[in-house]
Amino acid sequence: MRSLLIAKREFFSTFDAPTGYVVLGMFPALAAVLFFLTGPYFALDEASMRPFFASMPWLLVMLAPAITMRLWAEERRSGTEELLLTYPFQLRDLVLGKFLGAWAVLALALVCTVGVPFTAAMMGDLDWGPVIGGYLSVMLLGGASLAIGLFLSSITDNQIVAYLLGAAVLLGFNLIGVAATAEAMPEGFARLFLMLDFGNHFHAITRGVLDLGHASFYLGIMVFFLTANGVVLERRRVR
Amino acid sequence: MKASGQSFLSLWMVLLVLVPVVGLLQLKPLRLDLTEDGEYSLAPVTKAMLAGLEDRLQVKLYFNRDIEGAEALLPQRLLMTDLLDEIASLGGDFVEVETVDPTTDLAAMRDAEHVGIEPLQLTGQQLAGVHVQLQYQGLELRYQDRSEVIPFVTSSEFEFAFTVRLAALLRASRPVIGFVSDEPPLPRPMPGITREIPATRIFEHFRRSLGERYAVRDLDLNYEKRIPEDLMALVVARPRNLATQKLEYIDRYLAEGGRVVVLQDFEEVNPATLDKQAMQTGLEDWLASFGVTTDPRLVYDNQSITVPAGVQTIKTPSGNQTVPLNAKYGFGLKLEGNSLSPDHIVTADLAGVLSLWAHPIGTNSLVSGLTSEPLLSSSPQSWLLAAETSLAMNMGNIEAMDQAARQSGAPRSYPLAVAIEGVFPPAFVHADFEAAPGSLVVLGDADLFHNTTFASGAEGNADLAINLMDWIVQDSALIALRSRGHRQRPLTDYAEIFIAANGGWNQPIEKLEILHRDSTAHARSMHRWIAWGNVLGPILLVLFFAILHFTYHRRRAKVPFQMSGGSK
Incomplete structure (x- = not known):
């Protein structure tokens, strides 16, 4: 319950500054540009949202760190982190609250893109199964990306560093599967890399199959990085 | 220091629990196929065949792992292995799936050659020059003393190809x-001589x-x-x-x-x-x-293929140019x-x-x-033309056929x-x-x-x-x-809608050319509207809410502070 209070505060504070609105406006606009203008939607002549969701992992590489970069780094830079850690909240509530607030911002950004599937449905016989799967998988992938971004924001007091670190790590998670296909890669590592590849799990759900195996991967990433975030804060509180 | 050590321990504990749980869930597929046609779930016919297995079915995938230059194959392969997992899971002890890489395993390469699985040769450009890469994507099924092979399988055809081969194996x-x-x-057939x-x-x-x-x-x-x-x-x-x-x-x-x-x-x-x-x-x-x-x-049909029917000379700023002249060939029916x-x-x-x-x-x-x-x-939009009509694809004949068709009476299917x-x-x-x-x-x-x-x-x-x-x-x-x-x-064909709204295809060929050009321009303009509407729509909506939000806060900031319930 306390984490929900923190989440609410974080969610609304995102829009106290114009940057929150910039992120909220740019994300759906960029997604639509990649889908309708530079993507093959009209050329393919098919009512399908696949190209739309295919661009999402790359958009999230830019968006997720933008949402999370200030969450801890800014608190630390402005000195409010110490104050926050003295509040009668458990660390778990703090971390979860910030994470849920960021996740809600991402959900709102996704809500701003719903015009795209409705347009696609008006132009042809759209199969809504992959669309639902697509949005669910963006939420899961987004959740994992935000958890990583949040953790990286907690280890630095510079927002720019937090953003760059987040983008680099997420890029790595999105490209690791390609490395797995290299001949020189030993079989065991290749399997591990494929399992860690964000895109692999993402595309499995966007095709319209809700698979507990793939969903659990993202949930596992979220749990791990949120715990790591808690550990970092715990160490700082002890000092 | 003690608390810090404990928190690290809790992180390790989380990892120790998470890895096996996530790993286990990857192995045991629990899934819900949301697609309209259940595209990613095995069809009842495949399930029935797997349920009817009386002996061990061996499935051998010939996949090379190094797909550099053909990364587009990766999602396909993941989908196929996904379906094979489901097949193995349904077949229980009766289905055995094995993956081999003929590019690194000599025995697998010989096996592939022996059963007739040939790699697809992809040519790529590299700094050092052109290089050819071999891509294996074949499947071999063995059941009792019989075997079936799919030399190169694609994900869209995978289940059909698999089930057809399985059906053939189950039949004597x-x-x-x-x-x-x-x-x-x-x-x-003569030994050593191509037939x-x-x-x-x-x-x-x-x-x-x-x-x-x-x-x-x-x-x-x-x-x-x-x-x-x-x-x-x-x-x-x-x-x-x-x-x-x-x-x-x-x-x-x-x-x-x-x-x-x-x-x-x-x-x-x-x-x-x-x-x-x-x-x-x-x-x-x-x-x-x-x-x-x-x-x-x-049968002469308006819904037909387009063929090169000659050439025409057009004037351009750089002089006259000869360009191909395409026309609809009514004897080439596009049935769709x-x-x-x-x-x-x-x-x-x-x-x-x-x-x-x-x-x-x-x-x-x-x-x-x-x-x-x-x-x-x-x-x-079809007519019948005499059996003696010339089939030539030149512009003169195409125009004559078109005229004869329209004069022969009302069109029908x-x-x-x-x-x-x-x-x-x-x-x-x-x-x-x-x-x-x-x-x-x-x-x-x-x-x-x-x-x-x-x-x-x-x-x-x-x-x-x-x-x-x-x-x-x-x-x-x-x-x-x-x-x-x-x-x-x-997708909605805006060009076709435009043509239908402007008299349809049943018009002289000169008018049709203009109509075709205008309909293409109309379709392009519609596409532009749709694209930019989706790009600018969310931006304007967010801008509207942002202005509303900041105006409200500015007004609130200007209101002098008053103690609630205080006396004036």
Whole structure:
């Protein structure tokens, strides 16, 4: 319950500054540009949202760190982190609250893109199964990306560093599967890399199959990085 | 320090719990397929076959792991391994799946060579020059003493290809399809010499297509005095003046419950020169005895292919330029949409079929006891032209054909292929004869399955051929499986809407050219509106809320602070 209070505060504070609105406006606009203008939607002549969701992992590489970069780094830079850690909240509530607030911002950004599937449905016989799967998988992938971004924001007091670190790590998670296909890669590592590849799990759900195996991967990433975030804060509180 | 150590310990604990849980959930698939057609779940026919396994089924995947330069194959492969996991899970102890890489494993390479799995050669450009990369994507199935191979499997066809091979493995032998035509026989195979296919063997691609699932046997009815009983179906492919004796054999086969596909035609066209030679198959009267009428006139359709019909010179700032002149060739029918019967399993999910020089088929006076269903028909913008009409693809002839068609009367749709079922009354007197319900499919265009049509990449024609045969041998479950996930979901054609709103296609050719240009411009403009609407819409919406938010906060900031409940 306390984490929900923190989440609410974080969610609304995102829009106290114009940057929150910039992120909220740019994300759906960029997604639509990649889908309708530079993507093959009209050329393919098919009512399908696949190209739309295919661009999402790359958009999230830019968006997720933008949402999370200030969450801890800014608190630390402005000195409010110490104050926050003295509040009668458990660390778990703090971390979860910030994470849920960021996740809600991402959900709102996704809500701003719903015009795209409705347009696609008006132009042809759209199969809504992959669309639902697509949005669910963006939420899961987004959740994992935000958890990583949040953790990286907690280890630095510079927002720019937090953003760059987040983008680099997420890029790595999105490209690791390609490395797995290299001949020189030993079989065991290749399997591990494929399992860690964000895109692999993402595309499995966007095709319209809700698979507990793939969903659990993202949930596992979220749990791990949120715990790591808690550990970092715990160490700082002890000092 | 102690607390810090504890927190690290908790992180390790989380990791220790998470890894096995996530790993376990990856191994045991719990999934919900949200797609309309259940595209990513095994079909009931596949599940039934797996449930019926009595012995161990070995599945060997020949996949090379290094797909550098062909990364597009990765999602395909993941999907296939995903389906194979489901197959292994359903088959339990009876299914064993193994993956080998022939590019790194010499034994696997030899095995691949031995069973006939060949790599796809991809040519790529690198700094050091052009390089060729081998991509293996084959599948071998072994069951008891039999084996089936898919040399290169793609994800879209995976389940169908797998199930068809599995069905073949579970049967002791492949179903046999008889083939009656006037084509020359294949030369006998000679060791070390490549067998030349005679150019006049015009249905060879059709045979090969059927050969993936069936054993195709050429019948010489001069020697075989009746249609063999082990046939599952018979194809009568555009014979020339079929002898009465042979027709009697076919008649008896059909009347006794046989399944016959007839490729009817009235001319033989040289695809290179478009010279035609009028001909009779000798089946016309026999078909008429069931009430099936054939017509030597040719169907001319507005929904047709575009062909290069000559050249034209246009003036450009840099001088005169010669550019190709394309025109619609009304004898090249593009059968799509409602031209493919949506109510029949053979055609319901086909994307499109190409038909060249087609003839209408009539079933209005069908004898009692028979029912017919249309499979293919021309568009409502079709006419019939005399059998003598030139087939040339030059602009002069195309314009003359178009004029003749429009002057011949009101356009209408003509059936081009029909499926008839019921008890066929024999057209001849047969001794010891037992009537039984049979099936007959009549196609008014033999060129549908001509080598040239198949070679031109008309995939719909190959699918039609196999669907037809699957239906006639009553393997409808496999047709449904093949067409699963192949449903076309085309976008609204704004150009077509524009044309329909401006008088349609039934206009002089000069006006049509202008209409075509304007409709293309209209479609482009619609696409631009849709794209920019989706790009700018969210930005404007967010901007609106941002202005509202900041205006509200600014106003609130200007209101002087007042203690609630305080005295004035």
